[in-house]
Amino acid sequence: MSERSNGGLTPFGLGWPNVISLGRLAVAPVLVVLIAARETALSYVAAAVFAVAAVTDGLDGYLARRYEAKTRTGQWLDPLADKVLVAAPVITLAIAGGFPGWAAAIIIVREVGVSLLRIYLGMRRVGMPATSLAKVKTTFQLVAITLYILPLPDALSGVRFAVLIVALALTVYTGLQYAAGAGRLARADSR
Secondary structure: OOOOOOHHHOHHHOOHHHHHHHHHHHHHHHHHHHHHOOOHHHHHHHHHHHHHHHHHHHHHHHHHHHOOOOOHHHHHHHHHHHHHHHHHHHHHHHHOOOOOHHHHHHHHHHHHHHHHHHHHHHHOOOOOOOOHHHHHHHHHHHHHHHHHHOOOOHHHHHHHHHHHHHHHHHHHHHHHHHHHHHHHHHHHHOO
16 A cells, blocks of 8 residues: 555644554553552543553544544554554563562563564555454454553452453464464465
């Protein structure tokens, strides 16, 4: 796809969808600071900031489709912003002892692996769009991370952990799906 200019959708020459993705990237360091402070009030602020940033993932995609403002920049910027938005709080929480380290490792390894597959296929000019199940995975990850950011009472720790387990199962499964799909795409492209 080529870069498109679409009237009112081109602030800074980037387009609103890409500006929104850049906003998600800019939120990551703010989340790190808020979470690392380990203060109850700031945890609520961090959860709110994270939730708003998470909602913008759907917004930038909607705007890109609705106004036919899809760009090559958006094809790599949107997934990058998503992965940074997930990785920053997960790593920060894990370091602070507020998130299982093994779960953080699974999430980070999967996200880095899928990013590397996308880069590899992108260099071969082969696209690998997100699957519907991967979007469900992202939703569960975002909910789980929000629950771990919030200072919930111990009575809700089982619910939080259950959501995390579902997110992790989807994380692993969709990661394996992407790996298999990338292999098929690479083989088909080399023919």
